[in-house]
Amino acid sequence: MRRLLALALIVTCCAAGWRSAGTPYVFSFPRDHGSHPNYRLEWWYFTGHLLADDGHRYGFELTIFRIGITPGAPTPRPGQSRWRSGEIFPAHFALSDDTGGRFSYAERLVRPALGEAGAAREALDVHAGDWSVRGIEPIRLHAQTRAEGVTLRLRSLKPPAVQGHDGISRKGSCASCASHYYSMTRLVGEGSVRVGARRQSVRALVWMDHEFGSDELESNVVGWDWFALQLSDGREVMLYHLRRRNGTFIPASSGSVVARDGGVRHLRAADFSIVPVGAWRSPHSHALYPSGWIVHVPLAALSVRIVPRLRDQELVSRGVSYWEGDVCLEPLSTAASNRAAVEGACTMGQGYVELTGYAGEVPR
Template sequence: MVRIFPPVALKILLSVASFLFFPGLALADASAPSPFRQALPGYAYSFPRDFGSHDDFRVEWWYYTGNLEEMDGSRAFGYQLTFFRVALEGAEKAVNPSRWKADPIYFAHLALSDLGGGSFHFFERINRKGLGLAGAEPDRLRVWNEDWTLDARGDKHVLKAREAGYGLDLELTPLKQPAFHGEDGVSRKGREPGNASHYFSFTRMQTQGTILIDGKEHKIRGTSWMDREFSSSEMDARQVGWDWFSIKLNDGREVMLYQLRLKDGGTEPFSSGSLVLEDGSVRHLALEDFTIVPTGRWTSKHTGTEYPSGWELSLKNPKVRLTVEPDLKDQELYNLRSISGTYWEGSVSVTGEYDGSPVAGKGYVELVGYGKALQPVLPE
């Protein structure tokens, strides 16, 4: 259940979360110097430190998706569990001692795709740090939003979340070293210096545990993908949204691609991706190295939003051609309070060729900004 904030706190929360997903909704005077650190070259990653919170950056997230099946292979599932932290003021300004202070804000999204049952279920949590209802440790992997939790157990990531008869209890083991995206883990998102994020992933994680669907527990196995990003930049005013792909191929390679869409119908030149090889080494992919072509459309019965549905992905070198199809058309998260908006995030299946050899795979796709330009309805 989503907790109800006092009107002022809710107004702040919706404004902050809209900053994450919708351009042009600035939180402060853009001409004022930012109290937050920018994602710039030269950052030295350190673990387990960089699993923890980064209070000198404005926003960060711990993002997990996975493609799962029952132990006998009889039923398939997908999941997303993401924890967000959003700060309103820089650490040096955080002098309000009140436990009710709405800074930082933590919110979380849980989504379960029951592919065998043909259904999709999603939930969210919104809380502040001050009351201890949500938070993240600064130097290790531990994040929580009430009883939705992310913890480390040795080298394993342990995810737990449950809501209204649905949930998950999963143990994830990385099978490769972290993959650093962009240039040395700095992923550019626009023209200005600092318009970027520090971005790394565990692109293949052995997964076991249980999924809860309509009150029934299913013992599962499969693979997951973890994204870790922290940043202080806003979307460029020219940008309206993005398409993001994470693909785990059955030959041991992984592909991450994202394209930022512009208002004029073009693509942001700083869109990019990564090809992760079997040994965990990473090849950076610039926009000119790949293409993303939609092959179909789907219109939501919930919101009327039209999304691309099905894609042809191509890499130039190595020569890769992949056909990506949603495992379930309706995997839309809508009427969310935490972002005052809608997005599509879902499990996909992949077939194609890699340098002339057939490949297949599973993955996830995220589509943001396809609805009308959303402004939060804020209580006075």
């Protein structure tokens, strides 16, 4: 899915000249790891699970958005201000200290002027200030604030998984309600995490999404529930429900199962079910979020209980407030327990969940 949160930072909408993602697209790598400036919206999204040598557990999110202002993102011409730009780069970084029971996040909005932000067009090389993701073998990821930071070197165990059909990931019934979207569902590596003055070496299991397009959600969609699940049997599952105002979800909701060998099977909305089994009231936004789910994917012979490692993983940003957190996957026979999730049982795997539209409708 992801990550139309960038729309919250756009003042003007739908300028002429942007390319539509509603037509078939053939991905070519490594070129398509880079930017696509003829599309209005783009994001590189990383979430992961970090395990220190002493058993301390963390989760993290780093998302760098590219929002187009002018199609093609032309550079300033002679005589124009160096601060003039055809695109801007918002970014979100969050760290869940699962063992310590703490969650923190930061956001920034950076213009490309003077090299402060940018994205290469032929390779994975994107940065917003000193938050960056570069390279492919390995991928070098770095984000830090005064209080915490993550630095990782990652390699992919599987080829990119293209989401949807014919390179089109549908987000509604209109012809242009779509994006081009692929995932790298099992990145592994090592690096370090810093919390305050304490720095620890960690092993990492990471999920990456890269998505680009130009158009908005279907008009009656108020938010979405998105799941990225890394199963302990070596498979991965992506699911999303696009929610209407009346609480139902639209038929374009979909997902995928990535096999151990990297093969991808597309899922229609009828191929899976997501049932909330708990709730959490945010003390920050006062939104009521689902907190815990039962997921069934019969085509994958999968039934799983999903438990947040921390209940409070809400990002109250300048644009849209949303919940983005690491979760534990357990058999249905296991009683739901946040404490067990923190302590790392997770017998069926780990994942990340994103919930939007609960603290106010997503912008269009």
